[in-house]
Amino acid sequence: MKDVGSMxxxxxxxxxxxxxxxxxxxxxxxxxxxxxxxxxxxxLIGPSGCGKSTFIRCLNRMNDLIEGCKVEGKIMIDEVDIxxxxxxxxxLRARIGMVFQKPNPFPKSIxxxxxxxxxxxxxxKSNEDLDNIVTKSLKRAGLWNEVEDxxxxxxLSLSGGQQQRLCIARAIAxxxxxxxxxxxxxxxxxxxxxxxxxxxNELKERYTIxxxxxxxxxxxxxxxxxxxxxxxxxxxxxxxSNIFTNPKHEMTEAYISGRIG
Amino acid sequence: MTDNFTEIRxxxxxxxxxxxxxxxxxALILALLILATLISxxxxxxxxxxxxxxxxxxxxxxxxxxLQFEEDPENVSWxxxxxxxxYSMFPNVETRKDKKELNKLLSTGAYIEIKKFYLDNPNKLPxxxxxxxxxxxxxxxxxxxxxxxxxxxxxxTISDNQISYLDKLISNNRIKKTISWRLFSNSxxxxxxxxxxxxxxxGTLLTMFVTLIISFPIGVLAAIYxxxxxxxxxxxxxxxxxxxxxAAVPSIVYGLLGLAVFLNYMNMPRSAPLVGxxxxxxxxxxxxIIATRAAMASIPPSxxxxxxxxxxSQMQVIVHHVFPLAxxxxxxxxxxGIARAAGExxxxxxxxxxxxxxxxxxxxxxxxxxxxxxxxxxxxxPERSFEYLTSAAILILLVILIMMNLLAxxxxxxxxxxx
Numbered sequence: 001m002k003d004v005g006s007m008x009x010x011x012x013x014x015x016x017x018x019x020x021x022x023x024x025x026x027x028x029x030x031x032x033x034x035x036x037x038x039x040x041x042x043x044l045i046g047p048s049g050c051g052k053s054t055f056i057r058c059l060n061r062m063n064d065l066i067e068g069c070k071v072e073g074k075i076m077i078d079e080v081d082i083x084x085x086x087x088x089x090x091x092l093r094a095r096i097g098m099v100f101q102k103p104n105p106f107p108k109s110i111x112x113x114x115x116x117x118x119x120x121x122x123x124x125k126s127n128e129d130l131d132n133i134v135t136k137s138l139k140r141a142g143l144w145n146e147v148e149d150x151x152x153x154x155x156l157s158l159s160g161g162q163q164q165r166l167c168i169a170r171a172i173a174x175x176x177x178x179x180x181x182x183x184x185x186x187x188x189x190x191x192x193x194x195x196x197x198x199x200x201n202e203l204k205e206r207y208t209i210x211x212x213x214x215x216x217x218x219x220x221x222x223x224x225x226x227x228x229x230x231x232x233x234x235x236x237x238x239x240x241s242n243i244f245t246n247p248k249h250e251m252t253e254a255y256i257s258g259r260i261g
Numbered sequence: 262m263t264d265n266f267t268e269i270r271x272x273x274x275x276x277x278x279x280x281x282x283x284x285x286x287x288a289l290i291l292a293l294l295i296l297a298t299l300i301s302x303x304x305x306x307x308x309x310x311x312x313x314x315x316x317x318x319x320x321x322x323x324x325x326x327x328l329q330f331e332e333d334p335e336n337v338s339w340x341x342x343x344x345x346x347x348y349s350m351f352p353n354v355e356t357r358k359d360k361k362e363l364n365k366l367l368s369t370g371a372y373i374e375i376k377k378f379y380l381d382n383p384n385k386l387p388x389x390x391x392x393x394x395x396x397x398x399x400x401x402x403x404x405x406x407x408x409x410x411x412x413x414x415x416x417x418t419i420s421d422n423q424i425s426y427l428d429k430l431i432s433n434n435r436i437k438k439t440i441s442w443r444l445f446s447n448s449x450x451x452x453x454x455x456x457x458x459x460x461x462x463x464g465t466l467l468t469m470f471v472t473l474i475i476s477f478p479i480g481v482l483a484a485i486y487x488x489x490x491x492x493x494x495x496x497x498x499x500x501x502x503x504x505x506x507x508a509a510v511p512s513i514v515y516g517l518l519g520l521a522v523f524l525n526y527m528n529m530p531r532s533a534p535l536v537g538x539x540x541x542x543x544x545x546x547x548x549x550i551i552a553t554r555a556a557m558a559s560i561p562p563s564x565x566x567x568x569x570x571x572x573x574s575q576m577q578v579i580v581h582h583v584f585p586l587a588x589x590x591x592x593x594x595x596x597x598g599i600a601r602a603a604g605e606x607x608x609x610x611x612x613x614x615x616x617x618x619x620x621x622x623x624x625x626x627x628x629x630x631x632x633x634x635x636x637x638x639x640x641x642x643p644e645r646s647f648e649y650l651t652s653a654a655i656l657i658l659l660v661i662l663i664m665m666n667l668l669a670x671x672x673x674x675x676x677x678x679x680x
Contacts, residue, residue, distance in 0.1 A: 065569060067493055094572030104563035106582065116581070117571035167567070174571055 013038040013178065013208045014059060019073035021054050021063065028054045030233045032073070036225075041200065041209045043219035043240065046229035047260060052212045053101075055229070056180050059210065060096040061089055077178070094121055097171030097207075101183040103163035105155030105170070110147050113155045113166055114138060117174035133173055140206075141169035142199050161192025165199065172207070179203065181211040185218065197222060216256055220244050228252045230260075300659070307652035313441035313454065314401045315393040316367060316430060320346040320375060327386050334380060339372035343394070346375075351426060362422055366430075368395040370455045393437050398453040398646040400427060404436060407645070418645075444653060448621050449635060453646030456639070458654055460621045464534055464614070464629035465603055465661075471538020471625055472545055472602050477595055479542075480549030481584075488554045489579055508547035515544045516611030524612060532613040535625040540612060541602040548601070552594020556587035589676035596669040600662050606633045632658045 447457025
């Protein structure tokens, strides 16, 4: 894989080479080399504590917020090194939306939740502009029909699944081209999960999506490529159907057949 | 056999739990009883201070006095008008000594009421008026049955003659009990029947104003830096430990600092709310910093992550999310800190705010005193009436402090959020 990446370097949306992450003295990720294609869903699977969340948080430098966390190696997004001192972290995060494990809407109205990003980045020139962005984002997140008559209600008054879609709307309102999803369905019931999965399928036409998931079925249903992580190492990365039907590595096979994890 | 054993063990556990409950409930009841005793004893002994005895005098101005009044009310000899009017009600009192005794029934500030009456009712200048003026503190206590009239004369501060004059006034229905509003409208005085708390209340308000505008912004900004921006290293650890220590420093130390730095070195005015406010602000700062940090630390990290995730800068995360969400907690801490400062006397002792000041301060550089200082001084006064006034002043201070704490609770209740 690594060889392919270095031969045709410009083909990928995200390329990581030799990414190491340390929490204090403890190494959480070892030499991760991964190439992520544009407008595809890439799933990261693996048992708890394997580093998949740590990895996804490297991609928008969320790990900067964690005291004592050190990221080494090169992460190129659109051929720009995001860890270089020239990269503005705010601009970077505006281009890379993130959806978290637990729905975390701001304790504000539904409208303000979605409008917050466009406001701070000055994306709307007028109030009408802003209304349009909010409407469009809520429609894309599949939430518009459920909330159009109560945009002033608190974001916290929604159900868990609705809150998560609100968070997706909030992320896409700033017009990113990459969406990072860190176990977006783990706090939701199966019905809400199905709605979100359907949404992800629609969103991948516009966005490059990297999703961390605990559910192998979810990875199989949603993603084009799947990476299997184990104890901070990336064990295998391939087309999803290959991973699930014909894993090359015995640890991957052990995991997907339920013997570890 | 085992069943019996289980039952015994069970019963033993129930008894132990019951005993534990009784201990904790009785501790609570004891604490409440002590509090109730304290407050009710203050409240009961303050009752006499909330009413005041007034004596009605027949006043009639002569033509000269009316002319003088129309020129300038200051020209009228109000004291002699008061004396003459009062003496004329007792034609039998003739000797100088008796007249002096008679006049002592009235407060030394009685003439002020007469003057006020004419200033308010200039159309009544030529009439025969009955004007009620405050009685002296001894009369006040006698009518309220605090001084026992059956005691021998040399054991009370009011003579037999004076009592007979009073009895005449009572039979003529010239004694009136009113609510002592002057407690709030008058400033401090050596005469208990004239002394009020206005100076102390206004002084406290001015001092708290200075304390608030200094300690709130500085405390909040310092807390934001320490909690959100500062790197976690040895240096910030030392700062944190020292802030926690500062919160426990005896308050008089801040007074010494104020004396040395603000008065002696910077030559700021003595006895002024400005200096008092700065000193109390220094004392309140650690409390506000600790409360603010605690309030911000309780904001769930998911909110920060959400804001960072859509590309908010650190300042935007703080200003748009963390600070507004922490504000109820910050305000609660601030109000409690300010309330603590409002009840403080020791640091003000060092900068001269523990002083007898008659004028009501109108700006923060005027000489002023504060409520707790006034309570302390009243408690030291020898006149017996001050005993009741002191209790009344304590009650008023307590009411102000309780209202501030209530405000803190209401704010927290109103803006409290659940995640």
